[in-house]
Amino acid sequence: MLLSISHRFIFVHVNKAAGTSMIAALEQFGHNPPTDPLSKGLAKVGLVRDYRRRYFPVHTTASQLRRQLPAEVWDGFFKFAFVRNPWDWLVSTYHYLGTTKAHRHHRRVSAMGSFGEYVDWEIERARRSQSGFVCEDDGVIVDYIGRFETLADDYEEICRRIGVKAPPLPHVNRTVHRGYREMYDDALIARVAEHWRFDIELFGYEFNGLRADARRNFP
Numbered sequence: 001m002l003l004s005i006s007h008r009f010i011f012v013h014v015n016k017a018a019g020t021s022m023i024a025a026l027e028q029f030g031h032n033p034p035t036d037p038l039s040k041g042l043a044k045v046g047l048v049r050d051y052r053r054r055y056f057p058v059h060t061t062a063s064q065l066r067r068q069l070p071a072e073v074w075d076g077f078f079k080f081a082f083v084r085n086p087w088d089w090l091v092s093t094y095h096y097l098g099t100t101k102a103h104r105h106h107r108r109v110s111a112m113g114s115f116g117e118y119v120d121w122e123i124e125r126a127r128r129s130q131s132g133f134v135c136e137d138d139g140v141i142v143d144y145i146g147r148f149e150t151l152a153d154d155y156e157e158i159c160r161r162i163g164v165k166a167p168p169l170p171h172v173n174r175t176v177h178r179g180y181r182e183m184y185d186d187a188l189i190a191r192v193a194e195h196w197r198f199d200i201e202l203f204g205y206e207f208n209g210l211r212a213d214a215r216r217n218f219p
Helices: 019-029 037-047 062-068 071-076 085-098 104-112 115-125 148-162 186-194 195-204
Strands: 002-004 011-012 078-081 142-148
Touching: 002 019, 011 019, 011 062, 011 104, 078 148, 085 104, 085 115, 085 186, 085 195, 104 115, 104 142, 142 148, 148 186
Parallel strands: 011 078, 078 142
Antiparallel strands: 002 011
16 A cells, blocks of 8 residues: 555555556655555654554555544545456466465465466455455445556546646556466356456456446546
C-alpha cells in the first residue's frame, strides 16, 4: 500500500494488477509503510499516538486499513485500487509464483505439472481474491477502482483527483508469459468462473474482457 499525507490518498495494492508500477510512480508523494514508519507522516497531522510502531504489509487490504487507521485519515483520504480480469490475473500470478524464488509459494507452484493444477490448488485453499482487497460486508469501501485493461486512462484520472501531474508510469514486476487465453480450455474457464464468481460479477468481467455493461471505477 501507499499512503500520502501531503496529497491525502491511500493506494490499496492488489497483487499482479499493476500495483508495483503504481507505487513506483507515486511513491514520491507518499509514505510506504513497509520501509517508512507511518508515524512520520501521521505526526504531521497530530495522529501519532497509537501509530508509532505501525507498519503495514505491501498487500494490506482496505478492510485492514479501515480498522487500523484513524477515522480522520480513512474518511478524509481518496482511496483507490486496481483490479484485473480474473482469468488473466490468475495466469499472471501463476507465472509470478513459479519464477520468483524468494516467494514462500515458489517451490510448491514451480513443482506443479500444469496451470490447471495451480488453479485447483487456489480453489481448494480459497484464500485468493481481488474483491477481498477492496470490500467489506457493506460492499466496496474504496473510492475508485481502476482497471488493468485501461491502466493509462485510469492512472491519468487518479492523478487528476489527487492533484498531481502524472509522473511516467513504469512497467515493473512484469511476468513474461503466453497470452492468458492460451492457458485455458472450456472446463478450466468454467472452474474459474464458478469459484471467482463474486469478483467476476462485481467487477464486470467475462473471459475475454470487460462486459459491455460493466460498472466502471466505482466513483
